[in-house]
Amino acid sequence: MSDLPILVLNAGSSSLKYQLVVPETAEVQAKGIIERIGEPGSAVADHAAAMQAMTKDLAAAGVDLDVTGLCAVGHRVVHGGPDLSDPTIIDDDVLNEIKDLIPLAPLHNPGAISGIEAARAEFDVPHVAIFDTAFFNTLPAAAATYAIPRDLAQSYRIRRYGFHGTSHQYVSRAAAELVGRDLAELNQIVLHLGNGCSASAIRGGLAIDTSMGLTPLQGLVMGTRSGDVDPGLHTFLHNELGMTIAEIDTLLNKQSGLKGMAGVNDFRALEEQRSTGDGAAQLAFEVYVHRLKHYIGAYLALLGQLDVLSFTAGVGENSPSLRAAVADGLDVLGFVVDPELNDVRSNFARVISPDGAPITIAVVPTNEELAIARETAALLQSNSDS
Numbered sequence: 001m002s003d004l005p006i007l008v009l010n011a012g013s014s015s016l017k018y019q020l021v022v023p024e025t026a027e028v029q030a031k032g033i034i035e036r037i038g039e040p041g042s043a044v045a046d047h048a049a050a051m052q053a054m055t056k057d058l059a060a061a062g063v064d065l066d067v068t069g070l071c072a073v074g075h076r077v078v079h080g081g082p083d084l085s086d087p088t089i090i091d092d093d094v095l096n097e098i099k100d101l102i103p104l105a106p107l108h109n110p111g112a113i114s115g116i117e118a119a120r121a122e123f124d125v126p127h128v129a130i131f132d133t134a135f136f137n138t139l140p141a142a143a144a145t146y147a148i149p150r151d152l153a154q155s156y157r158i159r160r161y162g163f164h165g166t167s168h169q170y171v172s173r174a175a176a177e178l179v180g181r182d183l184a185e186l187n188q189i190v191l192h193l194g195n196g197c198s199a200s201a202i203r204g205g206l207a208i209d210t211s212m213g214l215t216p217l218q219g220l221v222m223g224t225r226s227g228d229v230d231p232g233l234h235t236f237l238h239n240e241l242g243m244t245i246a247e248i249d250t251l252l253n254k255q256s257g258l259k260g261m262a263g264v265n266d267f268r269a270l271e272e273q274r275s276t277g278d279g280a281a282q283l284a285f286e287v288y289v290h291r292l293k294h295y296i297g298a299y300l301a302l303l304g305q306l307d308v309l310s311f312t313a314g315v316g317e318n319s320p321s322l323r324a325a326v327a328d329g330l331d332v333l334g335f336v337v338d339p340e341l342n343d344v345r346s347n348f349a350r351v352i353s354p355d356g357a358p359i360t361i362a363v364v365p366t367n368e369e370l371a372i373a374r375e376t377a378a379l380l381q382s383n384s385d386s
Contacts, residue, residue, distance in 0.1 A: 003026075005068065006021055006070070006071050007070055007073045007117055007123070008021055009365065009377075010051075011074040011114060011115020011116070011118075012108070012112075012294055013038075013220050016110075017338050018032055021370055022373075023374045030057075031205065034054055046114070046259035047117070047118035051119060051122040052122075067273075073126075073374035073376075074372040074373055075128065075372075077098060077195065078105050078131075078216075079104050079109050079161065080101070080131030080137075084101075084131055084134075086134065086379075087376060087378070088379075107288070110127065132163050132164065132166060134206055136161060136163075143210075144159045158214055159186040162196045162212050163198060166368045166371050167368050170191060171366050172202045172277075172310070174349055175310045176205075178349045179308060180247070181307070183205040184204045184328075187204075187304070187307050188201075188307075188309070189201055189299050189300075190312065191326075193220075193312070193315035194223075194313035195223035196223070197313075199219065199292070201302050201354050209299060219295070220291050222260065223265035224254050224256060224258070224259045224265045229252065229292070230290050233248075236250070240374070243282055250297055271285075281365055285322075299373040307360060308359070311363050324342055327361065328345065337353060349364040350362065
């Protein structure tokens, strides 16, 4: 079954990312993105039209799904809520459950639902949902629970869910392979640093804490998101500036983070500005690093002992200066980066700490599409075996 490709879809409100992956070999037969779905003047009216545009793009790339065959479609779904955690075959009941979770992910789940509906109409194969929150379903109650009235939290499913779970799970497994040790015996911290950023503490392959919460806004400083702020900031902005909840939400999600502090959300642009002596860029960098150290310290305390710290995603994989800054001053805790190893550019997982260091520091490229494809294939294989 796994020698046939799986179509991995990541549908947003106005975009459709796709990748045709062979799970067994990790071969990517095709990939691309359809953008401006449903926008004024766009030739792509809706997600159904996006599926047709994708099929045309695949054909132009020499991929005819009718000829090559398609094993299944794996869908990235951001929010699975408290109940949907394992990879799940999508039927009408599951789709309705995902729709029921829209209040928890109003920016993300509607796009995924549109993509699922369009893909189910287009491809007569099994469709599998892989939930971004799933890996963090193992969080202990003490980590997942907010200190708000219990009845309110239970009635409205308010808790820490965490996001980027597919990436954190993939990287933690890859890191165990890199260091040649059993995943079950490792304590790990994974830093997923892209335009969105999250950290996780992982014991024996199971997540025990993560930086994102009910929404992807909580936690680390990000490209355009603030990460942690005093919850009272909302009241302050409303009382002093007359801002509405919607305006505050836009401010914290789209106008804050690196963009709010330095005017750019791309980390490469931030480093360019730093190199010219730009004070705002330097401060933004320092705030970013400060927040990372804050979470690393907290997770070190929770884990008690750490074996591997992994950097992943666009910033984590490609910014030696950021990695060096995070480790700077933490040598007393066992965090040491080898400058030469840190400066190596590679698409492969690699260790950047010196031999014999108390904590292995690694750069582990993430591959969420491959992870989704393999989770999808594993579910189908399990179902066929049972």
